[in-house]
Amino acid sequence: MLFYIDPGTGSMLFSIVIGLVTALYFLGKAAIIKLKFVFSGGKATHSKNHYPLVIYSEGTRYWNVFKPVLEALEKRNFDTIFYTSSEDDPFFSSEWKHITGEFIGEGNKAFTRLNFLEADVCLMTTPGLDVYQLKRSKGVAHYAHILHAVDDATGYRLFGLDYYDSVLLSGEYQKAHIRVLEEQRKIKEKELVVVGCPYLDVLQEKIADLPKKSEVDFTVLVAPSWGPSGILSRYGTALLDALVQTGFHIIVRPHPQSKQSEKDVLDRLEATYRDTPNLEWDYSAENLTSLSRSDIMISDFSGVIFDYTFLFDRPFLYVNSEFDASPYDSYDIEEEPWKFRVLPEIGIELKQEDFAGIREVLLSATNSSILQEKRKIARDTAWHHREESGERVADFLCKTVETMREGRA
Helix, strand or coil: CCCCCCCHHEEEHHHHHHHHHHHHHHHEEEEEEEHHHCCCCCCCHHHHHEEEEEEEEECCHHHHHHHHHHHHHCCCCCCEEEEEEECCCCHHHHCCCCCEEECCCCHHHHHHHHHHCEEEEEECCCCCCCCCCCCCCCCCEEEECCCCCCCCCCCCEECCCCCCCCCCCHHHHHHHHHHHHHHCCCCCEEEEEEECHHHHHHHHHHHHHCCCCCCCCCEEEECCCCCCHHHHHHHHHHHHHHHHCCEEEEEECCCCHHHHHHHHHHHHHHCCCCCCCCCCEEECCCHHHHHCCCEEECCCCCCCCHHHHHHHHHCECCCCCCCCCCCCCHHHCCCCCHHHHHHHHHHHEEEHHHHHHHHHHHHHHCCCCCHHHHHHHHHHHHHCCCHHHHHHHHHHHHHHHHHHHHCCC
């Protein structure tokens, strides 16, 4: 007889088993340490597998978050362990003297390794610590989370940051809602430190090496999210026909997930516009080239909006898809998230009835000095300490490791 276990039940069973195994592991380890203490004549002993600092990356897409941090730690000769779930992580293409890197597998394999971790400090971008399969290891003194977008800190799924000891933020505005949740849920206050946004600092450096934008063609970039609420699934030819008819050059850059989740939509649209000279498709790994080539962008609630407007100071139109906040921490906050409050201030909402006159809408947004001033205010709000984030994160990590060591002594 075959038994089917649904993913949710499987996840719960994995959590229970790992919880029992790790509890037994650390109980046994504690007993061994006590015995060593006795037989060593009362001298303190520590595990050879205990590290000062461990940084975990879920994969290559987070490299720009950790790169400035690792470089700052390397300059300080600060020994660090870097775990990654990407075998081809860019980390491995550089030489490091004080950073040791290791591929630890993906999914549950990686989480199992992390659940047995022993370190003073562990830094991650992964939300849901102690909520899903990724558990707080009894061997880790301090867990730090770093945001990987200039977004609200309540944009994660429920309890995303609840069990971290500290959260590293890109702007002061992210603090208030974290404090509200802590009060509501009666959980320990986290250390909140504004360090800036490492990945935007990295992208800012790369922009200097890009070819200069052509002044000949007015270019519109369509960069949507994926799924039924995304621009391509929702409007498809209705929007693209209107854009093509403007005579402007159009770049369509689907979300990477679209190739898997809405392949039929992309195949149909590509076939429709195969012989359209002023429309091209972009599936390249990095989006900077398309961002730099465009005069204006059309998106929805994708985080690429902020990358685009903060890095290039150019306008955008956004499609207002209905957003279900119920699975997210923001659902428990009465105040509307900053992201949704600021969008109407720095961009122009695009509605289907505007498609017929979209040429004028695009040109009007491009020439708006009011939008430009609002974009500057939003950037200054959400992206603090520009070009300093790597050093500031390293400062925090080194000081926290020292504090943990003193507490263990």
